[in-house]
Amino acid sequence: MYNRVAVLRTEHGLSRHELADAVGVNYQTIGYIERGEYSPSLDLAFRLAEAFELPIEAIFSRQPMRPMSQQLFTPDRDPAVGPGAAR
Amino acid sequence: MTRTAPRLSRYRRPDFLVGAVLVFCAAIVPLLLFAVPGRWQWPEVYLIFVVVTILAVRVVPVEPGALLRRRVARRTLVGAIVGICLLMVIVGGDLGDYLWLGILGLVFGDVLLGRATQRMATAPDDRVDEWQESLRNQAHRTAYWLVGVGFLVFFFGTYVATEQTRAWLSQGRGGGLWIVSAELLFCLPAMVIAWNQSDPVRERLSPPWHLTWMRRATIAMVSVALLAPVLASLALPVLPITTQSSVLPSQGRCLTFRATETVGILVEAQLPIAALACWNGRRAVEQFGMNRSDCTPADTQLATVQTISCRRTVSAGGTLRFLYATRVRSPFLPFMTRVVRLRLTLTRTGRVLQFP
Numbered sequence: 001m002y003n004r005v006a007v008l009r010t011e012h013g014l015s016r017h018e019l020a021d022a023v024g025v026n027y028q029t030i031g032y033i034e035r036g037e038y039s040p041s042l043d044l045a046f047r048l049a050e051a052f053e054l055p056i057e058a059i060f061s062r063q064p065m066r067p068m069s070q071q072l073f074t075p076d077r078d079p080a081v082g083p084g085a086a087r
Numbered sequence: 088m089t090r091t092a093p094r095l096s097r098y099r100r101p102d103f104l105v106g107a108v109l110v111f112c113a114a115i116v117p118l119l120l121f122a123v124p125g126r127w128q129w130p131e132v133y134l135i136f137v138v139v140t141i142l143a144v145r146v147v148p149v150e151p152g153a154l155l156r157r158r159v160a161r162r163t164l165v166g167a168i169v170g171i172c173l174l175m176v177i178v179g180g181d182l183g184d185y186l187w188l189g190i191l192g193l194v195f196g197d198v199l200l201g202r203a204t205q206r207m208a209t210a211p212d213d214r215v216d217e218w219q220e221s222l223r224n225q226a227h228r229t230a231y232w233l234v235g236v237g238f239l240v241f242f243f244g245t246y247v248a249t250e251q252t253r254a255w256l257s258q259g260r261g262g263g264l265w266i267v268s269a270e271l272l273f274c275l276p277a278m279v280i281a282w283n284q285s286d287p288v289r290e291r292l293s294p295p296w297h298l299t300w301m302r303r304a305t306i307a308m309v310s311v312a313l314l315a316p317v318l319a320s321l322a323l324p325v326l327p328i329t330t331q332s333s334v335l336p337s338q339g340r341c342l343t344f345r346a347t348e349t350v351g352i353l354v355e356a357q358l359p360i361a362a363l364a365c366w367n368g369r370r371a372v373e374q375f376g377m378n379r380s381d382c383t384p385a386d387t388q389l390a391t392v393q394t395i396s397c398r399r400t401v402s403a404g405g406t407l408r409f410l411y412a413t414r415v416r417s418p419f420l421p422f423m424t425r426v427v428r429l430r431l432t433l434t435r436t437g438r439v440l441q442f443p
Binding site: 029 | 217218219221287
């Protein structure tokens with residue numbers, strides 16, 4: 001499982017403690033998710049999606065995720081996520 | 088569809104509770120020392136201090152950046168605990184007086200292990216989040232497998248193999264096999280967590296000042312607890328020997344000799360002599376208190392003693408000589424020893440040439 005939790009957390013200006021408090025887990029758990037050493041449950045994944053106000057597929061993927069900047073400027077490569085999705 | 092409420096993980100005691108426990112610990116030692124009547128000795132003070140230190144270590148939270156939370160430190164700790172267990176099983180009954188040192192090592196190791204793993208292995212469900220729960224469950228599965236297979240192989244292997252291994256098994260049982268079994272049953276999950284868990288992430292947050300202070304105080308207490316026996320062992324050969332003695336006249340031409348020699352602090356031993364000797368102008372003779380059965384230490388604290396000489400002679404000139412020599416050894420540093428001698432020389436005319 002791949003994710004963008006670290007990027008999104010930094011983008012939102014949150015510390016791991018703050019994000020962990022927002023989703024109700026230990027901040028170490030956030031760290032292990034960011035490092036890809038732990039795959040969260042569906043429940044926690046949804047809570048993270050709510051915290052970032054993004055669809056769950058924007059945060060988690062079973063394929064390696066491209067950098068967000070690259071995805072923004074070449075939207076056609078990944079129809080699931082990005083500005084070109086679901087038109 | 089119902090939405091489950093997120094389980095909040097606060098696997099950390101409130102700070103006020105930590106402070107309260109520390110204040111209680113700091114208060115109970117002087118209370119025990121001064122409020123309880125009777126003479127307190129160094130080993131008792133030390134044991135109370137060790138208990139207080141263990142309590143302090145248990146309550147003060149440990150940050151992820153701390154040494155104990157690092158994987159290399161945790162694995163070293165697990166290795167040390169396994170080493171003590173192997174020593175206790177293999178050396179078995181030969182450990183003798185040193186067995187309790189192994190037990191102390193295991194207790195201390197378990198406290199550190201609990202601190203390193205935040206006692207995740209025994210945490211109830213409502214105190215762990217899903218990652219901690221998965222780690223804990225995985226550790227229990229692994230520990231269950233290890234204990235089951237390990238015991239099966241160990242007991243069948245030793246009991247069935249040969250008479251020699253069977254005898255060794257009974258020796259091991261006396262020397263701590265049961266202690267090691269209990270250690271594995273209760274602490275193996277924590278050891279598995281300590282071994283498996285990768286290095287924690289570290290946030291650059293400075294902890295509040297009182298937590299920093301408590302952590303420093305705890306480190307100081309642990310250092311004192313560990314260093315005190317070592318320093319006491321090092322001091323054993325150089326500390327002065329305290330002697331209390333008296334020679335009192337008894338009925339007729341007799342003298343009563345009483346003496347106690349005390350050596351060491353914390354690692355200490357007291358050697359007594361209480362004897363009666365008489366003379367008749369031709370020779371001095373022992374009435375009681377100078378026999379092999381009298382050459383025993385009065386009291387030993389965290390030390391082992393070995394009698395190396397217990398000899399009574401009467402020379403051709405009628406002089407009575409008695410020598411009681413013993414070697415006091417530290418169990419912490421067995422090569423640190425001190426020989427203590429008690430001497431008594433009484434002439435046939437009743438003159439005390441040497442005592443003690």
